[in-house]
Amino acid sequence: MSAQPNIRGGDTRPIAFVSAQALRERMHEAVNDPHLRTSFRGAMDFLMAKRAAQFPDESELASLRTQSEGIRQYSLSKLPELLEQLEANLTRNGVQVHWAADPDEANAIMLGIARRHSAKTIVKGKSMVSEEIEFNHAMEAAGVEALESDMGEYIVQLAGEKPSHIIMPAIHKTKEQIARLFADKVPGVDYTDNVDALIQIGRQVLREKFEHADIGLSGVNFAVAETGTLCLVENEGNGRMCTTVPRVHMAITGIEKVVEKLEHVAPLFSILTRSATGQAVTTYFNMISGPRKPDEKDGPEEVHLILLDNGRSQAYADEQLRKTLQCIRCGACMNHCPVYTRIGGHAYGTTYPGPIGKIVSPHMMGLAQTHLLPTVSTLCGACGEVCPVKIPIPELLVRLRGEAQSAPHANPAMVGQGAGYSALASFVWRTWARIYARPANYRLFSWLASRFRMFAPSRQSGWTAARTPLKPAPRRLRDRVRDRR
Amino acid sequence: MSSRDRILARLRTSRPAQPLPLPELDAHYAPRARNESTPERVARFRTGIENFHAEVHLAGEGDWPAVLARLCAEKGVGSLMYGADTVAGRKLDPAAFAGTVLRPWAGSIEDIKADLFHRTDAGFTQTLGAIAETGTLILWPSEAEPRTLSLVPPIHFALLDARNIHATFYDAIRAGHWADGLPTNALLITGPSKTADIQQTLAYGAHGPKELIVIVINAEGAVQ
Numbered sequence: 188m189s190a191q192p193n194i195r196g197g198d199t200r201p202i203a204f205v206s207a208q209a210l211r212e213r214m215h216e217a218v219n220d221p222h223l224r225t226s227f228r229g230a231m232d233f234l235m236a237k238r239a240a241q242f243p244d245e246s247e248l249a250s251l252r253t254q255s256e257g258i259r260q261y262s263l264s265k266l267p268e269l270l271e272q273l274e275a276n277l278t279r280n281g282v283q284v285h286w287a288a289d290p291d292e293a294n295a296i297m298l299g300i301a302r303r304h305s306a307k308t309i310v311k312g313k314s315m316v317s318e319e320i321e322f323n324h325a326m327e328a329a330g331v332e333a334l335e336s337d338m339g340e341y342i343v344q345l346a347g348e349k350p351s352h353i354i355m356p357a358i359h360k361t362k363e364q365i366a367r368l369f370a371d372k373v374p375g376v377d378y379t380d381n382v383d384a385l386i387q388i389g390r391q392v393l394r395e396k397f398e399h400a401d402i403g404l405s406g407v408n409f410a411v412a413e414t415g416t417l418c419l420v421e422n423e424g425n426g427r428m429c430t431t432v433p434r435v436h437m438a439i440t441g442i443e444k445v446v447e448k449l450e451h452v453a454p455l456f457s458i459l460t461r462s463a464t465g466q467a468v469t470t471y472f473n474m475i476s477g478p479r480k481p482d483e484k485d486g487p488e489e490v491h492l493i494l495l496d497n498g499r500s501q502a503y504a505d506e507q508l509r510k511t512l513q514c515i516r517c518g519a520c521m522n523h524c525p526v527y528t529r530i531g532g533h534a535y536g537t538t539y540p541g542p543i544g545k546i547v548s549p550h551m552m553g554l555a556q557t558h559l560l561p562t563v564s565t566l567c568g569a570c571g572e573v574c575p576v577k578i579p580i581p582e583l584l585v586r587l588r589g590e591a592q593s594a595p596h597a598n599p600a601m602v603g604q605g606a607g608y609s610a611l612a613s614f615v616w617r618t619w620a621r622i623y624a625r626p627a628n629y630r631l632f633s634w635l636a637s638r639f640r641m642f643a644p645s646r647q648s649g650w651t652a653a654r655t656p657l658k659p660a661p662r663r664l665r666d667r668v669r670d671r672r
Numbered sequence: 673m674s675s676r677d678r679i680l681a682r683l684r685t686s687r688p689a690q691p692l693p694l695p696e697l698d699a700h701y702a703p704r705a706r707n708e709s710t711p712e713r714v715a716r717f718r719t720g721i722e723n724f725h726a727e728v729h730l731a732g733e734g735d736w737p738a739v740l741a742r743l744c745a746e747k748g749v750g751s752l753m754y755g756a757d758t759v760a761g762r763k764l765d766p767a768a769f770a771g772t773v774l775r776p777w778a779g780s781i782e783d784i785k786a787d788l789f790h791r792t793d794a795g796f797t798q799t800l801g802a803i804a805e806t807g808t809l810i811l812w813p814s815e816a817e818p819r820t821l822s823l824v825p826p827i828h829f830a831l832l833d834a835r836n837i838h839a840t841f842y843d844a845i846r847a848g849h850w851a852d853g854l855p856t857n858a859l860l861i862t863g864p865s866k867t868a869d870i871q872q873t874l875a876y877g878a879h880g881p882k883e884l885i886v887i888v889i890n891a892e893g894a895v896q
Binding site: 230233234250251254257258261264265266267270271286287288292304336337338339341355356357358360362363365382383386387390391393394397398413414416422424425427428430431432442448449450453456457464467468469470471472473474475476477478479480482483484485486494496500503504505506515550601636 | 673674676678679680682683684685686687688690692693694695697699700701720723724777779780781785787789805806808814815818819820823824840841842845846850851854855856857858859860861862863864865866867868869870871872873875876877878879880881891
């Protein structure tokens with residue numbers, strides 16, 4: 188593996204700490220990696236075709252998107268009430284509800300639970316929020332084993348890497364790489380690149396863990412306020428294992444995932460699986476409403492829910508930015524993104540890559556670290572077009588560019604507002620606006636530009652990195668039109 | 673001030689004065705309910721779940737235990753675990769199963785974990801119903817029928833009454849008044865466990881059952 192370029196082979200560089208310069212380097216490196224380009228291109232084409240096949244009826248898709256957007260916006264419009272209702276009903280059902288402002292608090296809560304149970308092993312179902320808070324690192328530092336059990340996450344963890352896609356974490360790896368990884372890292376396993384055999388190896392290793400783990404951890408796809416129910420969407424059955432076999436189940440989710448009514452999950456579940464992987468439905472939809480009751484014979488004796496803010500309440504405070512929170516984490520925006528397809532998920536350096544990552548990460552990490560992210564986009568609009576809950580992603584990217592690049596001011600909507608501000612760039616654009624907004628200024632400027640064209644600089648910021656310099660024409664368009672009269 | 677109170681206070685100061693209107697879901701689902709006959713619904717359910725790699729067998733209300741016994745023999749199931757204290761469980765007669773040992777669930781999972789994980793070939797459960805649109809089974813596990821029966825053994829046999837197939841998930845929730853009281857764990861199951869996490873190649877038997885076999889009763893008129 189060490190011979191591989193580091194983005195594909197062993198990308199162990201920390202996430203959530205990528206400077207603007209490092210981001211440029213990572214993107215450059217990714218774009219110049221032909222293997223990475225090929226595997227993402229193939230995977231994204233596959234996922235786009237599968238999604239399209241799920242929506243043969245345009246009018247059904249339109250109606251389902253409208254319903255799903257409506258449900259998410261309705262839920263957000265009552266978010267504080269729904270969170271309280273959810274908490275009350277979960278508590279009544281016997282679930283312990285915790286609130287965490289940031290990753291440290293969330294990890295401390297879960298470590299506290301692990302310590303109380305003297306837990307040695309936590310087996311994990313797929314949870315992007317647990318990635319967001321760097322849960323595995325926090326547990327490792329405290330001497331508790333946190334083992335991923337989703338096949339993709341297991342592979343990525345075994346390789347010491349991070350997920351490169353929110354739905355398909357190991358999408359950047361070939362089966363040959365995984366075969367080599369298993370042969371190197373799993374005791375007693377010989378090299379095989381037969382996919383069925385590889386999955387059976389993972390099954391054997393992880394079954395042992397499900398059987399003996401002290402605690403199971405999961406994410407939450409939808410939390411239902413009226414019944415106090417946590418819904419999980421999955422194919423493998425590891426989510427059910429983690430939430431059923433160990434004596435303790437901890438679930439962690441962002442505060443935005445709540446819906447009011449149970450029936451609201453029906454359209455959201457349908458559009459989620461079809462948008463994400465092009466499946467009409469996943470193998471399992473798991474609805475958990477409490478710990479094991481006295482007469483029941485299995486299920487965890489304790490269930491905990493950790494509700495995480497981590498910047499979400501900042502997005503919520505602004506009517507436009509609030510739309511970010513409509514997201515149901517399907518990943519369709521990355522599957523259809525020309526930038527994501529070319530640079531893959533690791534280059535962004537954030538837990539959530541792709542278009543959704545670009546609009547959600549600035550709230551989680553602050554614009555000081557993420558001000559370049561909203562510019563990693565062609566604004567082609569594909570993400571907004573496929574979004575199942577109609578998040579206007581391109582519009583939000585433009586808004587975030589503005590927040591990042593405007594001069595710092597009082598009462599900003601976001602932490603880090605103005606982090607990308609440059610006095611020179613700002614001056615240039617203001618001047619440009621003055622010239623182009625007034626015909627007299629424009630006439631004078633264009634006359635000067637054509638006369639002094641030899642002074643056009645040979646290096647023009649990013650433009651000349653891959654193109655010849657711009658040079659004004661010797662005669663203006665208006666002059667040439669006048670000549671022809 | 674706790675994190676809870678701080679988060680809620682922050683949300684309260686910025687939420688809209690009036691909640692947005694409640695979405696009208698009936699408008700979307702009414703045309704999808706279809707006025708199907710039971711055989712039509714069974715056919716749609718069957719196509720759906722077979723697409724997800726499950727096997728479907730039709731049986732009569734009286735002879736389904738014999739069908740189950742035959743399937744167990746065909747698949748070489750040495751031991752079948754089930755909930756004995758259920759309507760279906762009471763109809764299973766160990767004498768009717770030639771090569772298969774019937775094992776009623778006994779005790780709590782902690783008592784039988786090793787047996788369940790290592791020495792049980794198949795689990796048998798009833799179902800609450802199904803969803804025709806996607807070919808999905810609905811399970812409401814109970815104290816008599818624990819949730820791991822449909823999860824841990826490599827083969828899952830499920831008994832479905834065709835009269836309980838709904839057009840959509842939405843219809844099942846509404847018709848069954850689910851919001852009035854859910855069990856500890858309600859489940860939708862569509863096929864055996866699977867993954868496509870290695871190079872988008874589909875593989876069955878990831879962590880749950882490798883095979884899902886559905887026996888449908890009261891499907892009179894459905895194509896055999």
